[in-house]
Amino acid sequence: MSRTRSVAGSALGTNRRTVLAATAAVTLSAGVGYALRPTDSQAAPTTGTETAEVPVAQSRKAPAPPLAPYTRGTTLASVAAPRSASGYRRLGDGPGWSRKVRSELAAPKTGRAGRRTTLAAFVQLTDMHLIDVQHPLRLEYLRSTDRHAWRPHEALTVPGAIALVERINALRGAPATGAPLHFAMTTGDNTDNNARTELDWFLTVMSGGRVTANSGDPRHYEGVQNTGIKQYWQPDATVRDADKQLGFPHLSGYLAAAVRELNSPGLNLPWYSTVGNHDALPLGCYGHGDSWLAEYAVGGRKLMNVSAAEAKKLQNAIKDAKDPKGTAFRDFLKAHTRDMRSVTPDERRAPYTATEYLKAHLDPARRGLGPVGHGYSTANLDAGTQYYSFRIADDVIGISLDTTDAGGHYQGSIGTAQLKWLDRTLRENKDSYAVVFSHHTSESMTNTRPDPARPGERRHDGQEVVALLGRHAGVLAWVNGHIHRNDITPHRASGGRSFWEISTASHVDYPQLARVIELADNKDGTLSIFTTCIESAAPHRTDFTDLSQTGLAALYRELSYNAPGANLTLGGDAQDRNTELVLKKG
Template identity: 65%
Template sequence: MSRTRSAAVSAAAVSAAAALDRRTLLAAAGAVGVSAGLGLAFGPGGSPAQATPPPTGRLAGAAAARATAPAPATTAPAAAPSKAGTTLDTVSAPRGSGGYRRLADGPAWPRAVRHELAAAKSGRADRRTALASFVQFTDLHVVDVQHPLRYEFLRAQTASAWRPQEALSVAGAVSLVERVNALSGGPATGMPLSFVMTTGDNTDNNSRTELEWFLTAMSGGRITPNSGDPHRYEGVQNSGLDLYWQPESERRDGDKRLGFPRIDGFLDAAIRQVNSPGLRMPWYSTVGNHDSLPGGCYAPGDGFFAEFAVGGRKLETLPEAEGAALWKAVKKGLDPKGEQFREVLKTSRRKMRSVTPDPGRAPFTPREYLQAHLDPRFTGAGPVGHGHTAADLAAGRLHYVFRISDDVIGVSLDTTDPGGHYEGSLGTAQLRWLDRVLTEHKGRHALVFSHHTSRTMRNLRPDPARPDERRHGGEEVLALLGRHRNVAAWINGHSHKNDITPHGTFWEISTASHIDFPQLARVIELVDNGDGTLSLFTTLIESAAPHRTDFADLSQTGLAALYRELSFNAPGTRATLSGTPGDRNTELLLKKP
């Protein structure tokens, strides 16, 4: 078994640190009005304060404290490494052939050793010291399926516009929390898992309601995944349209013609209360484009979209030619402000369905995103703010650095381009900040977290708030990280696909989403092999829901299982999202700096 190196601190020190965090929060509450209620924290209208640029000198006080403060205590000793609850043990797999396929227990995915960046030396397993052990969640897409601003009517153009499993996203996210809570430790080292990091697209529609659901799922509590009418579902799945699966209807919609079942009571079950135990370990949050931009692709701040989101009209169908033109504009980034989308909504008003208005569906600003993370209701296992601090709130800053252990820091980036479009980039100020952080912590290994991958950072559209600031794409970020030998990995999501790529001196680890099949998260363990090399172990996990489903079981667990099976059968889903064996369960070797 690997030796474990962690920054274990006394219970008194942990208590003092927690008290300090809470004093910081309360001071911030007095200054900026963070309240105990998410709706109150947002405030009526949610008018954001003018953001100020990140500091340009050395690390600001809060950032420096995050990176130098004692790491959370590790009270449990390292356990024997175990495959239980991971894809090293079993993976969901389809039975039969053709049409709608049921899932069952399938064969495990073995661990692949990758040595493009360093040779694998014999005997390393006996010399190892574990440095870090944690879990990555990405692209949860906790979604309000009844939200008026969704563009489900583009389903004929792209499978991502609407998925038959989406109504069960909250049950699926909570089941993933349950899985992590049940893990005994890192499956490669046995080291206790010290935190969970989400790498963006925590929500789907940039909606206050979705943000509250996400924060509650992560921190613990009761969630009613319903908006609008409190007593009934009002969305595309009881629209009577063949474009969508109508689970409670006899109608032979397009999905039923492919074998999708009729399930009486599905919609009532989908909006029924879900109970989350919350993560039993600290968790941190990285922001994604769906968290920052309406629809995940339009520049924020448009009053028309904000009004439409909370209103009583919902567009559920659009002529093929109109839909194709709109999707082309979205895909190619030709409509970053949503002008074409706005015009479609205005001219299609007579075709819209009447729904119950709901102010909770309003978009949230970056400032409100930070306020919500600082809300004491959502502290859970901590830390207060989940990486974000009162200083970040004052500065309007969504990127930060934090301490993982004695030897390791984490760096969370904000790669969303406020100018619009779903691809990302970094502004000059943040890029320089990243360079400074990596330089100041050159004696520690660095793990960099972002939402976008290097290949999806090609959007160099100016930030409207900083029109003179340059934007920098993935190639420039790769070059910067390559200049810092202490960088061990860049960990991200966005692509909804498992993909692990070597970049000279570090690894880029991209993980599949938890909304599209195979619905995975990833355990990552960093070890020193004691021979001049490091290893990053990556192990994929599914939610705690059973692989087999029962259409009559509409319990919370039954819905989480159905969430997975529906995602496997969703028309248009890409079969390549699980990646190759070298993108799944791996040991990634690299030279020690």
Template identity: 60%
Template sequence: MDPALSRRAFLLASGTTATGVALDFALSSTQAASSTVTPSAATLMTTVHTVARPHGAGGYRRLSDGPGWRRVTRTELARAKKDRAGRRTALACFVQFTDLHITDVQSPQRYEFLRAADMGSWRPQEALTAVGAVSLIEQVNSLRYGPATRAPIGFVMTTGDNTDNNSRIELEWFLTAMTGGRFTPNTGDPGAYEGVQGSGLGLYWQPESGVRDVDKRVGFPHLEGFLEAATREVSSPGLAVPWYSTIGNHDQLFGGAYSAAGGFFADLATGSRKLFALPASEAGAVYRALRRGDPTGAGLRAAWKHHRSKTRTVTPDERRAPVSPHAYVAAHLDPAYTGSGPVGHGYTRDNLDSGRLDYSFRIADGVVGISLDTTDRGGDYRGSVGTRQLAWLERTLKMHADDIALIFSHHPSWAMTNLAPDPARPHEKRHGGQELLAVLRKHRNVAAWINGHSHLNRIVPHDGFWEISTASHVDYPQLARVVELADNHDGTLSLFTTLVESAAPHRTDFTDLSQSGLAALYRELSFNSPGLRGGLAGLPGDRNAELLLKKR
């Protein structure tokens, strides 16, 4: 997403839902692969059954169990025919992760100081992104089956912003979490926390000090031992199913918005000076430049250099070095990170050699997946694709004309408005979301375009296929989405979308700083985060839905 740019402020308004939605209570009568797990058992682990909800009053609110979100049937693209549940067979079942934003919170490259202009530019929960991601992995491993069709979960697809600062160490943490193993989300001095939450500055939540910071003023707790707990070793079981990876703007660009022009950000990331604060007026100027589009980071670089004398010394760490697209693919191809497979997690030697980060893969008999890189390497948090990519997409869709095609990308159509040239191909035209939609509409085999970036649940019909955008796992309500594709054997297909939370309990205990306790706290802090935009869960038709479309 664009959490670089206010983390919330660039979220677009929720899209339209069905004008005539109806409840679908046919979840338990679908045909699918045999299983000892009943549909109701799978449903109990999803938001159909329960969702974390706040209770009490005041500034900081605690979370506990709340009623789930009912499943809605949407019929904009096809009529819901009677008795379809009894005829239905499952074609595919998978889980979408998006915008995990696993974060090195002590990196000098970060620009938390923009919070002086926009409260959403820094999150109090960011130190817990690693334990939050592992808790989500644990939930998917326990779920095992799709709640609507009972089909086994075949794979997980991440749709970008797996990391936050485009750094080598964050990529290592992400890959270890996904494939299984132990890692320590700590950089710089291993014996001392050097980020903003130990700075003594009232602009940020200071969990272990007596500073009356802006977050404590609205009820954030004093938590002795929080920083040590947040930076200790994390253990991940790894996903029990294969997983695939799609790249996002935070995985490729500095801060999710800036190109590598001039090497300033690379030097900053591995250096020993960190800027903790800016005057509100100057932070506002940098923020506005980001929002307009500042692909080389000219505004931020000027502000940083102007205030260099006010920077603080931190421990340099070469592991914070930026990751090139080539290195990103090479890391995925590393056998140490194969886990449940496949080797490369979608990327192949061809991607490594060509530098192109698009690929296709077989999901099931008659179903193909296509992953698109929608990040513009020229900079900016908004996306686009190049002419070569559109030509490759056209060829791939024609090659699989007899398959149902599912498209994956980081950016949704409405956030693909950046047409800055790719520095590596300055004469190649860039194409926005509307042009990409026009290509997809031409191919009758496209059933869905699945993406993230906006940290918002939104499902939009497009002349024969659905665009499904899913909320992040860093901002509340911290969700992933199960997607099930089924043939109703009546001329229609159904796409079931079911949102899931992590395995962490809804109730938190401030004295529990175990890995599970921190994952629960991660969710509660995200709910209370000042600057968080409301409505990221979307409307009912954007959450747990059955999406009908014609089989073509």
């Protein structure tokens, strides 16, 4: 196993040829199966004028038998599918999704499978939205105007995430090449409400340990699902709520099971973290700074029901970014004080700042298999930034962007300082290939509202980022999430330069996917990027009497399929799921 270093600044050290010459190592391209794994995190100089320590890679040879594709447990083998045509639909084992070759950016050449060598293989997780469902700030009552505004399965985000970790741990190689997996990357919206409870649960799920997805009264659940309000699924009660009228089951003991202690094995790979708008902003859309909302978040009152007309007005204000600071939202809550219900106060529900987010990742107790900080470093703390770069392999660097806008709203952008840093990082590593990670997609980076901490700094949209990436020949892929949908887009720049934008579906909405991504050199002037979707390790079939950790994870998937208003097209077309994306070498 090799040893490489994660770097928080732009100086990633020497390129592949320099490293291999210095170590007299055998090149990665000389034999399939050399594995490079990031294991340490090291802060680079923040001035940009000093030189970071050179990462030295020491490769190990693969086992004697040739590597073989590993498709077990992936959507190439099987995908959850409904077993009936109407009503509440139970899931079972369905046929897998085949791999599609996409040639928009380069023509695939025959015989490439026998020539290619693997550059890197990793897993992307995105939009897990670990939800504190009892949090007072939550907007469940928007369901009175929009059925999708509250999901019946939200109490099971933690067992669902643990089952996804279990699936990744069970992979014995990459699905297309069989190469060892190097690392995992989360591309934001790891949490849902910017709550400390959720951040604690996320870090525990990823790094391993005992986790109890409960807040408020430690003895029982206090939320919308045991109120008797018929617009929410009341699983433990016999009340004929709106969801039961659609076939949702009566599950005695469901809520007690949902808030009991669980165990996560933690990822058996090093993992990195990218920030999303739900990680950075309360409810994913409101800027920090309102002391009343912060007090309300930890207090003992919760609004659970409003009229459809009032819900629609609030929803429109959020969608249209009319209230990025949450001032109108605060006034809305104050106006409904008499309509609130009592809940147990809990200081752990407090919103966390960007600094607290970084410190939580840097906590040694959250290291798991590393790297320390999971990409973030003390250099980020000193500079007040949440973007960084790291070396994936001798030939490949990774770049994690912060596309959230602290000024508010759920769409994204980046500031001038970060855009210049991105350009400099790519220039200084022009002899390496690059994979860029972010939360927002290029099309969803439309929010150029000023950052309150940097009011004079210009914000840049997604098309400006696309143009910058297109100027660098080494950029292979931009990997992101946010839109909760599988969507793969080719970007062609001048001079024959091109890259693929790979957007992956969330793990909170059906079909609840993550993605394995493999980079390979075809040794014929082209490269291939393989994408393979994976589900959690939970069985496709559910058992309503099984409220174990695994049973809850299976139920999480089935409930998400049946959620009223659920968009069942988020898995994308065949060309957006399991693919081989071909492009020319830059």
